[in-house]
Amino acid sequence: MKRLLTSLVVMSLFLTGCRNPTELAVEWVPVDNSVGSWKFFRSEFTLQNKGSRELGSSGWKLYFSFVRRILDDGEGDETGIQALAAQGIRISKASDAKSGDYWVLEPLPNFVPVKPGQKRTVSVLASDWAILKADAPAAFHVVFEGGPFQDDLSVAVPATVKLNAADPKQTTRFEGDVMPVQTPGLRYAENPSFQSLDLKARLLPSPRDVVVGEGRVALRGSVAIGHAPGLTGEAAYLAAALGDVLASPITTRESGQDDGRDTIHLSIDASLDVDGDGAKDAEGYSLKVDDRGVSVVGADAAGVFYGIQTLRQLVPAEAYQASANPAERLTEVTLPEVHITDVPGFSYRGMSLDVSRHFQTKQTVKKLLDVLSHYKVNALHLRLADDEGWRIEIPGIPELTTYGSKRGYDLKETSMLQMGMGSGNDLDSGDRVAFKARTATEANGGVAPRFQGFEQATLNFVGDGSGYYTVKDYEEILAYAAERHIDVIPEIDMPGHARAAVKSMEHRYHTLKDTDPVRAAEYRLVDPADTSKHTSVQMYTDNFVNPCLETTYAFLTKVAQELKARHDAVPGAKLVAVHAGGDELPSLAGNVWWQGSPLCKANPETRELSDTQLFNRFFQRWGGIITATGAAATGWDDIIHHGLTLPGFIPMPWSNVWGWGREDDAYKYANQGYRVILSHATNLYMDLAYNKDPDEPGYYWANFVDEKKTFEYRPFDVYVNGTHDRMGNAIDPGTWATKEKLTAEGRKNIIGMHGLLFGENLKSPQVMEYLAFPKILGVAERAWNPDLPAPDQMPALWARFANSLGQAVLPRLSAYRPVDLRGELTGSVGVNYRIPLPGAQRSGGKVHANVRYPGFAIEYSVNGGRTWSTYSKAFSASGRVLLRARASDGRTSREVELN
Structure with a gap:
């Protein structure tokens, strides 16, 4: 009855044209990264009351996603102390699970009400730093006690972010960050000159x-x-x-x-x-x-x-x-x-796409597959399961998709996973957030998003947090890939990064335990009495499967067999490998993995094993389940970090961040005889932002990564790429003298490389394409032609590549139409690749401009953007000048200002 009344209230408000019954808005500003040095930073949340009722000292809760850990009250040091209670608020983990990036801000009795027309700013300390707009908290929604939306529904609250690129406190991570913010002058100095190209230079990858x-x-x-x-x-x-x-x-x-x-x-x-x-x-x-x-x-x-x-x-x-x-x-x-x-230099030339954090439709994946095949990429590593979502139908375990593929406002997680990564079910219904924007334009403050950089819409629920591939969908993707000679390698990440699976199987257990206890427990993944405490990098405390339970391996066997069945059903779509996951279990220095599990202690085979031994035992069995299907077992190199020898395993070494100590892992494994797929975060993680510009979407924890980084990547001597750390500090080349070098035999074991696109920020297909292109073109070139000349010859090689992009490759990509044999992608034309911002400087009283990809047009405006002229040569202009680059399809870059 209550749910029916709630629905009637919602319908009534819709019919009366009410879009945001709370009339509340939030603005977020990262104020000072120098507070707390590298440990934490200060930001401000401004609550604006645009309505006719005051926002009182009780009776409301404001929910949001934020990937930074918010410090506890009183936490900090001499440079800053968290003081939330003094401001009349409390911020804590939102759902009953108290896990992940889901937070709630609520008033304390001393909160001074915000009257109609007023604003209230609260100061908050959170971990690490924030220098890009994409760091902002997202998906704000409010619930009022006693209101029609309590429990069943929440109400969307529009959010904005402000960040001043000229304020070093907002753009400098800490005192060790010497990397400059992007400026027109920096770009002007770096951009190559126009050069004529021969035919070979106009083809990608460059033929032998x-x-x-x-x-x-x-x-x-x-x-x-x-x-x-x-x-x-x-x-x-x-x-x-x-x-x-x-x-x-x-x-x-x-x-x-x-x-x-x-x-x-x-x-x-x-x-x-x-x-x-x-x-x-x-x-x-x-x-x-x-x-x-x-x-x-x-x-x-x-x-x-x-x-x-x-x-x-x-x-x-x-x-x-x-x-x-x-x-x-x-x-x-x-x-x-x-x-x-x-002929290709590597047999494995791939791209990794994460559809678990944000879902991408089968149509989006098909288009991507066709474009990848055009550049001779032959593998798609598809991350199908993670903490935030399970994306493939497994017959016999329906809960994985009826429950685990959905996110929304469900604090007890009775019918779906909690909100995460700033999204539920995009702008659609079904996630218990009412009155979201009706369109992406509305979510973007009334301006149609172009997705040539950060867009406000991505803070306001744009993003598919829900969705999955049916059996038919996945088989269609496999068939489409097979036609293009691309192998699809599914990833089921275990034993961490497994919250979607864990919660789905707990949902199954509680749904069936009273009527069918055998089926209820058939695939259970956790010991309910486990007292082990851990917190993952993504702040999850409940995302591990238990390696001591036979039901864990029954689950994995079922999943592996169903994956094999899908591939077997499609001619040419052999299941060549299954990715076993294995990454990012938190350090045992401050966490316990499974030692608090009574079922582990009760199992004679596991009672004496340490956590690392349990981890190794898990992968001996999980790897065996995979190989029993006839597929190879691949996964993150974390799997063999703890002394495990796993014959036939294909590691993907990723954590080579300069200065973190694991820069030579890939070469160690190749020299030991493992076949290795290079996955280095410093050069190949395409979800990392292009550069240090507040309007660039993406993460930057390992590096900033652009198409020059992917193009200049040296598979057989990665240390040449280690010239600067992630903060922009120069690295002494002698640093790498003690690191293991690739032997002649080890070189034979480097079977390939791929560009990796994790999904935390992939809130639309356009964002996905923006982050992937043209970075993946550098990957495709290097995977086909892995041998490079001496480092002193690389500037000329890069200049030729940049000219190739500008004159030949990207103009063709602007009009790219996926090859459509069965009418699956009708009307799809072009790729939303990143259009580079122009470089510019004033010299001799004139404005000089250039562009990263010679061949692209440059436009300028001297009247604030009211009219634009095409740049052909230096021109005289005093005062403010706006510039932008234009692609052959008419799309333009973000505007840059020269004062």
Whole structure:
């Protein structure tokens, strides 16, 4: 009855046009990072009462997400003491679990009411620092005691953030932070000059050998694609791709050899030896374009596919731009006469995408897969489960998705997980937060978000915290990937980062225990009497599975078998590996993992084992469950940090932060004989912000990472990249003298690398694309061509790459249309890659400007943005000048100001 009355009240308010019945708003400002040195910082929450009733000293609670730990009252040191009670408030963990990043601010009896039209600012100390707007607390929602929304519903409260880039207290992490905030002058000094490019430089990844002829070959009229047996899929893909840019009939036919009737012919030469070492070059290809037509010969079907992708890049960018509107497709495109031979340097060239923190739809993933395949990426590591969400349907365990895939205002977590990462169910209903903005524009303060940097909307519930892939969805993704020669590697992170699974199985237990106790306990993951205390990096206290329970391994066996079944159901989608997780269990110096578990002590096999021994035992069994499916076991290198020897295991070493001591882990493991996939946070974590600009979204705990960092990454000598620490301080090269170097045998065990995109900030597909592109293009280049010249030659190589992005690669990506064989992604055109801010300086009374990717246009305004002119040469201007870069599709960067 109560829920029905609540629904009626909500409907009534909607019908009367009321959007925010509380008329409350919050503004957050990080005031001073120098307080507490590197330990904590001061920020201010300003509550604004825009309504007709006062915000009193009792009866309301304001909930929000914040990834920083808020200090307890009285905590601090001589430079600052937390004084919440003196301000009449209390801030504590919000839900019954008291776990994670979910907080509640509530008044104490001494809180001075905020009258209508008034504001109240409270000062708060929190851990670490905050220098980017993306650090702001998010997803504010309020509940009033005795009001219609108590228990069942909360009410969204709009939030804003302010940060002054010119205030060093707001942008300097602590006294050891010497990294400057980005300015037009810094960019101007770093941006490369325009240079003419040969054909090889216009292709990405750069082919091994390119011999350019003198003529051009036209594709017009009827285009016939002949293909050898076994290449039907590749021929169909090419036909669809050409059909996107060419308004001509395109046909395919199977033919044993090129008999002269084919415009394009696809074939396999199993003995193809591109590099001349006498051995077949897997994934290698030869592409010829001459007056006889086009020939693509691959060492295997994957090689043919990559030859097709290079062929697509020979099509002029103008053809792609014209075809953004299918009705404007050209009737003829010309290709240069050329002979290209090519083979990848690494067999594993990947991207890691986290869909657990924020969900990405199957359509978004499919589009990403097609773009990745265009740059010859061949693996997608898909993080399907974490603390904040479980994203794949497992038949037989429905609770994982009916419960564990949802987030919202549910303090007891009776029907869904608690709010997290600043989102519930995006702007939709179903998360018990009423009166959210109706559109992203409304959530963004009335301005349509362009997602070329931080957007206010991401503080106001924009973000898919809920969602999952059905069996059918996941199999569709697998089929789509297999067509593009991409292996999907699912990750189920255990035994930490497992809160979604743990809470889902507890929900199952409590739902069934009275009616079906056997099924209730079948997959239980925790010992309810466990008194062990731990707090993870993300502040979770209840996110471990228990390694002493047989039900834990029953759960993992069921999940692994269902993953295998999904892959087995899709031709070509072999389950090559399962990622076992294993990262970020908190230090045992201040935490207890399982020693407080009575069931561990009661189990004869575990009663005498330490926590690290229990951890190792867990991965012996979890790894065995994975390999029993026929897949390899891969995972974070944390799995073998505690002395475990795990034959066949493929570690992904990630924690190489300069100065933290684990910079040489990858080489140690490779030298020991492990096959290694490089995952270094300092250069390959694409979710880290591009640079130190308050308007850049992303984290920065390990480094700032841009496409130059990914491009210049040195897989076989990572120490060359360790020139500065994450605070901008220069590192003495001698620091690395004692670190283990990669041996000749160890080098053979580096099987590849990938760019990693964790999902905490991926609150929309556009944000995902912004953070991934063009960073992943640097990854694709380096994974295909891992060998680099001497460090003193790298500036010239980078300048050429930047010119390639500006003149060829990104203009084509602006108009990129995913190859759509079955009408799955109709209307999808372009990628929201980051458009760099221009550089500028005043010299000799004139404004000089440049851009990171020569070939992009620069625009300027001398009247505050009312009108814009295209920059062609230095111009005279006094006072304030605004500048922006413009991509070929008309999108622009953020504006920069030159005073």
